[in-house]
Amino acid sequence: MAEILHDQQADEAVTKLSGWTRDGVTIERTAKLPSFPDAIAAVNKVALLAEAADHHPDIDIRWRTVTFRLSTHSAGGLTEKDFALASQIDGVLDAV
Numbered sequence: 301m302a303e304i305l306h307d308q309q310a311d312e313a314v315t316k317l318s319g320w321t322r323d324g325v326t327i328e329r330t331a332k333l334p335s336f337p338d339a340i341a342a343v344n345k346v347a348l349l350a351e352a353a354d355h356h357p358d359i360d361i362r363w364r365t366v367t368f369r370l371s372t373h374s375a376g377g378l379t380e381k382d383f384a385l386a387s388q389i390d391g392v393l394d395a396v
């Protein structure tokens with residue numbers, strides 16, 4: 301099982317991402333896409349990455365604003381898996 305990151309490790313890992321904030325055992329990023337179809341397309345790309353990683357974000361879609369939340373439920377905290385997928389989500393969002 302993936303190791304839980306300590307507070308300091310998690311805070312440092314967040315600084316290497318773009319636009320993510322940490323709230324305890326969860327990190328999140330909200331992005332406003334140009335349109336609703338763009339938002340759905342981004343979510344679909346993230347879905348493929350999540351399946352490939354076998355790690356899945358909570359996703360909130362409101363018109364063209366999408367929030368991704370990550371936590372490793374099985375470990376009960378933040379792990380490298382969250383930060384690896386967050387970095388991939390940055391790749392999707394920053395390419396729009």
Ligand SMILES: C[C@H](O)[C@H](O)[C@H]1CNC2=NC(N)=NC(=O)C2=N1
Nearest residue numbers: 354355356357371372373374375
């Ligand atoms: C068996 C499989 O690896 C687990 O159910 C995975 C699937 N996706 C997951 N996603 C997230 N975010 N946390 C998990 O603990 C998790 N567990």
